[in-house]
Amino acid sequence: MTLQLVLYVRPNDPASVQARQWSDALQAEYPHTVELRDVDANPAWKAAVGAHIPAAEVNGRRLNAPLSKADLASAFALARAIGDYQKETKVPAPVLAVSGTADRLAIWFSRHWLAAFNGFVSVYLGLAFLAPILMKIGATTPARWIYTIYSATCHQLGFRSFFLFGVQPFYPRAEFQAVTGIDPNDIWTSRAFLGNGLLGYKVALCERDVAIYAAILLAGIAFYFLRGKIRPLHWALWIVLGIIPIGLDGGTQLLSYLPFFSFPARESTPLLRVLTGVLFGLTSVWFAYPYVQESMDEDLAKPVSLRS
Numbered sequence: 001m002t003l004q005l006v007l008y009v010r011p012n013d014p015a016s017v018q019a020r021q022w023s024d025a026l027q028a029e030y031p032h033t034v035e036l037r038d039v040d041a042n043p044a045w046k047a048a049v050g051a052h053i054p055a056a057e058v059n060g061r062r063l064n065a066p067l068s069k070a071d072l073a074s075a076f077a078l079a080r081a082i083g084d085y086q087k088e089t090k091v092p093a094p095v096l097a098v099s100g101t102a103d104r105l106a107i108w109f110s111r112h113w114l115a116a117f118n119g120f121v122s123v124y125l126g127l128a129f130l131a132p133i134l135m136k137i138g139a140t141t142p143a144r145w146i147y148t149i150y151s152a153t154c155h156q157l158g159f160r161s162f163f164l165f166g167v168q169p170f171y172p173r174a175e176f177q178a179v180t181g182i183d184p185n186d187i188w189t190s191r192a193f194l195g196n197g198l199l200g201y202k203v204a205l206c207e208r209d210v211a212i213y214a215a216i217l218l219a220g221i222a223f224y225f226l227r228g229k230i231r232p233l234h235w236a237l238w239i240v241l242g243i244i245p246i247g248l249d250g251g252t253q254l255l256s257y258l259p260f261f262s263f264p265a266r267e268s269t270p271l272l273r274v275l276t277g278v279l280f281g282l283t284s285v286w287f288a289y290p291y292v293q294e295s296m297d298e299d300l301a302k303p304v305s306l307r308s
Contacts, residue, residue: 003031003059005023005032005033005057006037006057007055008053008055009037009054010038015067018054019067019072026073030080032076051225056075058072061075062297110296110300113296114289118220118221121220127146127204128210131203132165133164151191154204154206156191156202159175160273161202162202163200165200166198166199166200167200207273208276211276212281215277215280219282228293232288237283241279241283242280249276
């Protein structure tokens with residue numbers, strides 16, 4: 001069976017030169033053809049491997065980053081074993097060509113999932129800030145559409161939200177009641193208050209949600225440059241750093257206002273909401289995204305006939 005190696009490289013890159021040296025060193029034990037693909041010369045190749053340079057494929061199977069000589073040797077051995085098995089059992093080689101719209105979409109998403117995730121979070125967060133901008137310029141109908149849609153995912157309480165174009169960026173509970181005349185215990189009226197020309201207009205997501213999604217977006221952008229270089233955050237650290245702080249801050253605040261609990265009334269602060277939200281967003285990306293990347297890399301390495 002012919003072994004075929006594709007190396008995604010950059011000219012004058014020491015790591016790329018080293019990968020080619022590994023290939024040469026393995027020629028005696030695993031004879032193979034080599035195709036060098038300069039990612040700087042072809043945007044499609046660069047998009048296919050992202051920040052993982054050098055990257056490699058052996059008989060169509062993508063190797064996980066970072067690349068090593070041992071990885072190449074193992075991939076060659078596996079490809080040869082598969083070929084020998086297929087030859088002995090007369091099993092036809094898997095179809096490697098992309099067939100059908102579903103396969104093309106699956107491959108596209110596996111290659112561009114991070115851009116899709118970051119794009120979705122950008123739009124979701126951006127629309128929340130677009131709502132007060134629309135209110136400011138008098139486009140109240142589309143603004144109210146956004147507020148209504150986002151009300152399904154966020155409480156939108158005026159005393160726990162940011163405001164744009166007003167005298168202050170936020171109005172804590174007591175101050176909110178003083179400047180609006182709305183009793184904070186009147187949840188529906190507090191939610192329905194969108195702002196005015198003096199106080200500004202409310203962002204369609206609360207302070208904590210803004211912090212969460214902003215952190216997810218920034219961490220997702222950072223992951224583009226770091227993927228393949230960092231290990232997933234341990235689940236215990238995710239719970240300690242991400243889950244417990246937001247649970248304590250938000251949970252004690254919630255329980256203190258429920259009528260069947262006797263906890264003393266406690267209202268968090270904008271700083272605590274932002275801090276716990278940022279911690280949750282950052283640690284969630286650090287915990288989850290490396291596993292998503294690993295899953296997508298494995299999917300790309302599968303022959304089309306094996307994709308579900």
